Ligand code: ABC
């Protein structure tokens with residue numbers, strides 16, 4: 237599938253080992269042990285209804301290659317510690333299981349996104365010395381299909397460097413678990429990796445790929461790799477800097493909007509969060525493409541959580557209103573929304589590995605307010621895509637508010653009212669002001685989260701319409717006439 241196809245989708249990100257075991261076996265899972273808990277590809281197939289009924293039409297699964305099992309930091313249950321790209325991770329199932337998952341998704345018109353790691357492998361040291369020349373000895377013959385020391389960059393750790401050459405050619409990891417950095421300058425290695433991505437995409441019918449550690453490989457490596465994949469490629473560039481993120485456009489087809497992630501957490505992470513930074517920061521899709529990729533549109537993926545960051549409620553603690561606002565902002569703005577599994581169940585695990593809880597312990601309960609919230613947000617986005625052909629290509633804009641804890645985001649036909657006032661309204665009450673002239677006086681809008689009508693009365697100062705928040709909750713408004721009477725979609 238292409239970038240355009242993907243831009244209309246909502247993605248559910250899951251950690252394969254933690255989403256569902258085969259045959260629904262009730263396995264305990266202690267995240268602090270950093271080892272396998274038993275999730276599998278067959279388990280995912282059994283719970284596709286759960287994902288689809290929330291309105292998702294794509295899933296992103298953990299990297300599928302064989303990983304290191306015994307390291308100083310446990311096992312590669314997350315999939316990012318490859319040892320052999322040509323073998324599947326046997327903990328997740330068989331070749332037939334992965335193909336069956338792909339087929340089951342396609343039968344539902346859902347997409348499969350494979351996560352791919354080519355920057356590094358995991359190297360379990362066979363001896364460690366303090367010598368600065370040769371920190372440790374690794375058995376490179378075990379790292380396949382490469383297999384020689386020349387296929388890797390010389391040993392050095394990135395540490396906290398911002399030097400681009402160091403980021404690209406030194407190693408992630410540490411002395412206890414080095415992640416040998418692939419020599420992606422070597423044409424033979426490049427050829428092997430390009431052939432590999434082409435093969436796995438076609439063999440498992442992937443519709444797109446999520447590329448790990450994009451900023452750790454030279455930009456010029458990526459276009460041929462992406463072309464070999466032949467499907468949409470979404471890149472992870474872990475940074476707070478919008479311009480740096482945008483500079484990877486052309487190298488990959490789309491990027492995770494990490495800068496916006498950080499601002500969203502700052503804004504909604506507490507009732508005293510700074511909303512103006514979020515409002516003031518440039519939106520990636522409205523930034524000019526780099527000179528290397530003239531005319532290219534920057535497709536982004538928006539998210540509030542992922543497997544590398546503490547879950548949002550671990551900051552916003554018990555205030556569910558803050559979580560609801562932050563989640564809403566992901567779905568109604570620019571970029572494909574990505575929801576990290578467990579958000580819908582209110583999981584609150586902190587930093588990795590605490591944020592990788594087993595979902596089966598929740599019982600996949602669908603009768604929960606947070607699940608309903610996710611459903612309503614997906615429905616609102618789908619409605620917007622259907623009603624306005626320009627929705628996906630028109631960057632969202634913030635409308636000025638006088639209340640410092642209120643935000644208003646316009647991305648027609650959606651008008652979203654956000655607040656970080658929190659659930660405790662005794663502290664303050666949030667009122668949003670819809671400017672005069674945006675809608676006709678007497679027009680009826682519907683908040684598709686609460687399924688409540690809001691009449692544009694123009695009765696406030698300068699003809700504004702004042703809308704109040706209930707319990708610090710966000711509102712997503714559309715014209716009443718857009719809602720279907722058939723009971724499908726938003727506010728059935
Ligand atoms: C785990 C623990 C570690 C422990 C280690 C042994 O085990 O988290 O505490 O020391 C995989 C596993 C992890 C594992 C790592 C390392 O491997 O999933 O559980 O760590 O063995 C991707 C994947 C990620 C994966 C890898 C490695 C890469 O999404 O799941 O991790 O295959 C860098 C990379 C980024 C990478 C990330 C984990 O590391 O750039 O691609 N993600 C700064 C740097 C970033 C750096 C980040 C690390 O720190 O600029 O380049 O990311 O946290 C500030 C933040 C900073 C932040 C800046 C931009 O903003 O506080 O951390 O970034 O505000």
Ligand code: CA
Nearest residue numbers: 404405417452
């Ligand atoms: Ca590298």
